[in-house]
Amino acid sequence: MTDDVLLVHGGTPISGEIRVRGAKNLVPKAMVAALLGSAPSRLRNVPDIRDVRVVRGLLQLHGVTVHSGEEPGELVMDPSRVERANVTDIDAHAGSSRIPILLCGPLLHRLGHAFIPGLGGCDIGGRPVDFHFDVLRKFGATIDKREDGQYLTAPQRLRGCKIQLPYPSVGSTEQVLLTAVLAEGVTELSNAAVEPEIEDLICVLQKMGAIISVDTDRTIRVTGVDRLNGYTHRALPDRLEAASWASAALATGGSVYVRGASQREMMTFLNTFRKVGGEFEVDEDGIRFWHPGGPLKAIALETDVHPGFQTDWQQPLVVALTQASGLSIVHETVYESRLGFTSALNQMGGHIQLYRECLGGTPCRFGQRNFLHSAVVSGPTKLEAADLVIPDLRGGFSYLIAALAAQGTSRVHGIDLINRGYENFEEKLVSLGARVERPSAS
Structure with a gap:
């Protein structure tokens, strides 16, 4: 099979300009929110990525009319004829995305029932879905687990409740928000995630007529309303993709202007980028990232929930750290298996050692659980080309970097997984001067 392989001829700095559109971690959820409205919604700055296509298909299966708007990257969604979807059709989407579970609340409000098949997503550690179902039960849903998936019903209107998250999970926070807005009474969510994408989803729901307040102690209060309207919204830019291109510029000794990148959502990353030795310049249209020459600096880095250093920023930056002088320490506190991708970097000539201990002071769920979740990166090391198999979305882009x-030509397998979160990434690579190609069939 050569159709899922990319040949990368390395050793050349990338240079030029690319554009990022709306955040992968917001756009599909804003599309789900359209299900809650009694009128059409208009979402702008939508990237052409696989997760968007999956949600578009799921909405259409449930009777939502979805079509392109007047400007590029605009979707118009009309939920006026929401209907029950065929279980077999829904199941065809199983394994391609974890988004389907977020349809539960909206479908229970609109139809009184929902079906959720088995779920996919990147294999980067525990992302249990049981908590989603526990939350829905608290709202009053009943769940019947069968061989082909979960069948949910709401015999009566869902009711607001108090929920304490054991960890500020983004997915769980989204589930509560999408369910609470039409539930009867007040919902109080403690220890909620407050990522910029969560704030943007709250903005979407508020435009629709929801009543939501966010306190400084990670408590979100939602007062349920009887009816929601449609919305018009421009999605915030994808800060995770922007950071990936920044790391690529740093690792290759190049310069990339990321049009659409926003400083406010990237402040923590920008500080770290500067500490490593990268330079950046912000203007009203985007951010230019570049390697200024000279040695990069080793750093100590710990991932954390927002406003900390995002776990999705970690993998691309670790590639750049292989080129830094000295010992860098990376403590991953969000996903226990996220450092597994480093074995391939070692295969290419990197010197990265993993540890089960917490090499840092940030509170961590994994310290006593025997997971290799800390790394020491020794550099600089010369990377050599290799055959690489992409393990997950961010790890995959890190392999590309x-x-x-690296010197030589690498074969990167499973490349289409990157389409889940990076719009037109091959075209962007070519525009930056990267020498990449699909192998010819023999």
């Missing part, structure tokens, strides 16, 4: 920085 490593291949771009």
Whole structure:
């Protein structure tokens, strides 16, 4: 099979300009929110990525009319004829995304029932869905687990409740928000995630008529309303994709202007980027990232929930850290298996050692659970081309960065997984001067 392989001829700095559109971690959820409205919704700055296509298909299966708007990257969604979807059709989407579970609340409000098949997503550690179902039960839903999936019903109107998250999970916070807005009474969510994408989803729901307040102690209060309207909204830019291109510029010794990147949502990343030795310049249209020359600096880095250093920023930046002088320490506190991708970097000539201990002071769920979740990166090391198999979305883009920085030609397998979260990434690579190609069939 050569159709899922990319040949990367490395050793050349990337240079030029690319554009990022709306955040992968917001756009599909804003599309789900359209299900709650009694009128059409208009979402702008939508990227052409696989997760968007999956949700579009799920909405259409449930009777939502979805079509392109007047400007590029605009979707118009009309939920006036929401209906029950065929279980077999829904199941066809199983394994391609974890988004379907977020349809539960909206479908229970609109139809009184929902079906959720088995769920997919990146294999980067525990992302249990049981908590989603526990939350829905608290709202008053009943759940019947069968061989082909979960069948949910709401015999009566869902009711607001008090929920304490054991960890500020983004997915769980989204589930509560999408369910609470039409539930009867007040919902209080403690220890909620407050990522910029969560704030943007709250903005979407408020435009629809929801009543939501966010306190400084991670408590979100939602007063349920009887009816929601449609919305018109421009999605915030994808700060995770922007950071990936920044890391690529740093690792290859290049310069990339990321049009659409926003400083406010990237402040923590920008500070770390500067500490490593990268330079950046912000203007009203985007951010230019570049390697100024000279040695990069080793750093100590710990991932954390927002406003900390995002776990999705970690993998691309680790590739750049292989080129920094000295010992860098990375403590991953969000996903226990996220450092597994480093074995391929070692195969390419990197010196990265993993540890079960917490190499840092940030509170961590994994310290006593025997997971390799800390890393020591020794550099700089010369990377050499290799055959690489993409393990997950961010790890996959990190492999691309490593291949771009390495001497020789790498074969990167499973490349289409990157389409889940990076719009037109191959075209962007070519526009930056990267030498990439699909192998010819023999």
